[in-house]
Amino acid sequence: MRNTFLHLSILLVLLIVSSCQTEGHNNNAIKVEFGNSFANFTELIESVEYIPLETDTALVLDSEPELYLGNKDYYVVNKRDYNLNHGIYRYSLEGSFINQIGYRGRGEGEYVSIYDLQIKGDTVLVFSRNKLLLYDKSGLLLSEQALSSYGDAFICTDEGYILTYYGYGSLKHYRFALETIGDTITIEKYFDSENNKNFISMTPFAPIFSLNSIGITALDPINPIVYIFKDNKLLPYITFDFGKYGISEKYYTLKDYHESTAFLEKTDFAEIQSYQESFYCKLVEIFLSSDDENKSGLYYGLYKDSAWHWFKAGYLFGEGAFDGTFRRLRDDVLYFIMSPLQVKNMPSEIASLAINPESIANLKEDDNYVITKIKLK
Numbered sequence: 001m002r003n004t005f006l007h008l009s010i011l012l013v014l015l016i017v018s019s020c021q022t023e024g025h026n027n028n029a030i031k032v033e034f035g036n037s038f039a040n041f042t043e044l045i046e047s048v049e050y051i052p053l054e055t056d057t058a059l060v061l062d063s064e065p066e067l068y069l070g071n072k073d074y075y076v077v078n079k080r081d082y083n084l085n086h087g088i089y090r091y092s093l094e095g096s097f098i099n100q101i102g103y104r105g106r107g108e109g110e111y112v113s114i115y116d117l118q119i120k121g122d123t124v125l126v127f128s129r130n131k132l133l134l135y136d137k138s139g140l141l142l143s144e145q146a147l148s149s150y151g152d153a154f155i156c157t158d159e160g161y162i163l164t165y166y167g168y169g170s171l172k173h174y175r176f177a178l179e180t181i182g183d184t185i186t187i188e189k190y191f192d193s194e195n196n197k198n199f200i201s202m203t204p205f206a207p208i209f210s211l212n213s214i215g216i217t218a219l220d221p222i223n224p225i226v227y228i229f230k231d232n233k234l235l236p237y238i239t240f241d242f243g244k245y246g247i248s249e250k251y252y253t254l255k256d257y258h259e260s261t262a263f264l265e266k267t268d269f270a271e272i273q274s275y276q277e278s279f280y281c282k283l284v285e286i287f288l289s290s291d292d293e294n295k296s297g298l299y300y301g302l303y304k305d306s307a308w309h310w311f312k313a314g315y316l317f318g319e320g321a322f323d324g325t326f327r328r329l330r331d332d333v334l335y336f337i338m339s340p341l342q343v344k345n346m347p348s349e350i351a352s353l354a355i356n357p358e359s360i361a362n363l364k365e366d367d368n369y370v371i372t373k374i375k376l377k
Helices: 002-007 194-198 249-253 257-265 340-344
Strands: 014-017 045-052 066-069 073-077 088-092 097-101 116-120 123-127 131-136 141-146 153-156 162-165 174-179 186-192 209-212 215-219 225-230 233-241 269-277 282-289 297-304 307-314 326-330 333-338 370-376
Touching: 066 116, 066 326, 066 333, 073 116, 116 153, 153 209, 162 215, 186 233, 209 269, 215 269, 225 269, 233 282, 249 257, 269 326, 333 340, 340 370
Parallel strands: 014 297
Antiparallel strands: 014 282, 045 370, 066 073, 073 088, 088 097, 116 123, 123 131, 131 141, 153 162, 162 174, 174 186, 209 215, 215 225, 225 233, 269 282, 282 297, 297 307, 326 333, 333 370
């Protein structure tokens, strides 16, 4: 079971953090409490809204679709290369299909794979294997720029540079870089160490970068710190304390990829997967990897009214409503993307809070995915 997690690049654990104010960096690490009741989450929910995505044989999404939020639309992306419908699909706020953004291929204006996507006003930025494609919302290609570097995650800064994540186990000895578009000149390097290439690649499927109310935040998997990008620097913003699940310092002294892989196979550990923040709340994702299935899984933590609320939400894969389905945070709303079966498996105490239960009354298992909005109190 552990080998499966490692082969899949190790993924995640969810914990949500919500606050009414934006906090600066605190030198005191926030202690994560694993194993608390799911009921803690239910008490914080005000309402649930379902948005079934239009079903069409040409539009039905494959497994693990990603969700991006536009101002008045949704962008649903099949990122994985093996997905049959590998592409970017734009939907209205009501779930109606509007148009596709670009197409898969190796020609001009086409993407081989989708590493990251960013919405900037009416422009859609698509980071493919070796190029950056800019489209308008209708799918019209605006420009195409070459990317000579092969990173795992990307985000465009307000200054027009690209912040790239290379991660552990790459051929580069630094894990982040700030680069120009086109000729790919490296302006800054972050976390520069020859030891980087000795570790197993732990790039998660969820976003490394998030554009939040405070700006760009970044994650460095297996590192318990959330970083903020400010003045062309990556600075510590929030630190989490995983207790006995923190990765031992010994891991960073290992000499090669095989040693680091063997080390992780023998230990329980937690890692930050994703972090998001709005003016209303904060969100961090963590995955707890353990041979004990009662411990391993996805966790949430919500900070509200000056208190932390921790709870286990589900597992990395599965048919449960919260098994790997969380995607985005905007204001006081959590966005999930669920299969019809996962919607049917929504816990009754949360399903009872739905404001439009009729929208899924006739939902069939072969229908398209459903965006589920959970509004916090």
